[in-house]
Amino acid sequence: MRRLALAALLALATAGAAAARCEDVVPQARPQNTPREFVGQDLDQITERGFIEFAVYENFPPYSWEEGGQPRGIDIEIGRLIAEALGVEPRFRLVQAGETVQADLMNYVWKGAAVNGRVSNVMLHVPYDSAFACRVEQVVFTGQYYAEQIAIAYRTEDYPDGGPVPAFFRYDTVAVENDSIADFYLSSFAGGQMRENVHRYPTMAAAMAALRAGETMAAMGPLAQLEHWAGEGIAVHTPPLPGLAIGRWTLGVAVHHSHRDVSYAVDDAIAAALADGRIQAIFADYGLTFTEPER
Numbered sequence: 001m002r003r004l005a006l007a008a009l010l011a012l013a014t015a016g017a018a019a020a021r022c023e024d025v026v027p028q029a030r031p032q033n034t035p036r037e038f039v040g041q042d043l044d045q046i047t048e049r050g051f052i053e054f055a056v057y058e059n060f061p062p063y064s065w066e067e068g069g070q071p072r073g074i075d076i077e078i079g080r081l082i083a084e085a086l087g088v089e090p091r092f093r094l095v096q097a098g099e100t101v102q103a104d105l106m107n108y109v110w111k112g113a114a115v116n117g118r119v120s121n122v123m124l125h126v127p128y129d130s131a132f133a134c135r136v137e138q139v140v141f142t143g144q145y146y147a148e149q150i151a152i153a154y155r156t157e158d159y160p161d162g163g164p165v166p167a168f169f170r171y172d173t174v175a176v177e178n179d180s181i182a183d184f185y186l187s188s189f190a191g192g193q194m195r196e197n198v199h200r201y202p203t204m205a206a207a208m209a210a211l212r213a214g215e216t217m218a219a220m221g222p223l224a225q226l227e228h229w230a231g232e233g234i235a236v237h238t239p240p241l242p243g244l245a246i247g248r249w250t251l252g253v254a255v256h257h258s259h260r261d262v263s264y265a266v267d268d269a270i271a272a273a274l275a276d277g278r279i280q281a282i283f284a285d286y287g288l289t290f291t292e293p294e295r
Contacts, residue, residue, distance in 0.1 A: 043086075043261040046121060051089040054079040055108040055120035058094035061205070062228035062286050063125055066094060074224070075124040077282045078145055078270070082122070085269035093120050101127060102136055109254050110138035119256060122266055126254040140263040143270040144252035145279055147291040150182060151223040151238045153208065153230055158217045163237040168218075169194040175207035175219040176200055182220035185244050205229055227288050250293045271295070 046052050056064035056075045064073040071092045083090035098104045107113045109123050126141065133141045152174075154163050164172060169186060170193050176182040178200040186198050201207040204221045208229030211219040219226060226236045241247045253270075255263040273279045274295075283290040 041121060042259050043265055046088060051091050052083050052086060053091045053093055053120045055093050055095050055123040057097050057125060062224055062288060074282055074286060078279060079124060081273045081278060082266050082269045086265060105136055105139050105254055110256050121262060123254045125251055128250045128252045138257050139254045140257050140260055141252060141254055142263045142267040144250045144293040144295045145270050146251045147248055147293045148251055149223050149238055149248040149291060150241060151226050151236050152218055152220050153211060153226040153234055153236045154218040156233055156235050163235060163239060164218050165239045166241060169197050172218060173197045173199055173216040175210045175216040177204045177207055177221055178202060180221060186220065189243060224288050
């Protein structure tokens, strides 16, 4: 469902790009009678109790997953950097992705799910877009730490002269995650001429496994995921993607709008970690390419 959430956000961002920031946004009704436990904690309360809780997506390598009962991934390491800067212990809550990013923010940041719901102090891996931020007033979007982009992985033996571009898939096979941005893009590219060569898989991990096994000649999806699942004989590149409105997006954090002190402190911690190279080092440790975010 995470792929649908991101695709929905990017579609919304594209639709609102032509208008001035927040020009066409009708203010939302403010939450009323919200239980105190749903509001979260301010920075003083977090410091006093000694820990900060991060909501991160479950089963989402290389960003966040559980291995041997312990959380792992890029987002986990970034959460630890933030907690260290604040002088508290990091705690991680692995959550399911909903149908939209907006639903995830409601469930994990500013309100809580309808049944046994509660919010976390910070949610990591939140796509940032200015127009979308106007529509979700209950959340402060900050702490941009990475720019993700769509890329193509390929079998070097099939492309000895360099990686393929989308037009190649009129004749060559390519693996994608079902209902992802890459799936939507290739299914409509060049009037749908390559649909028969697009092989769809339930996850990006499965798509890359198919590529490694020789079931397809290439795979298309987010750069970090392609690099994480690439094996021997697999290369990854980022060619021009004609007709793709948003092929790169910034990732950051989300915090409840009532706790801007937390958002400022988190942003300062991320800015410092970018400035001294600690975040770049995390990506290097995982064997991934780091792309500087727009901040």
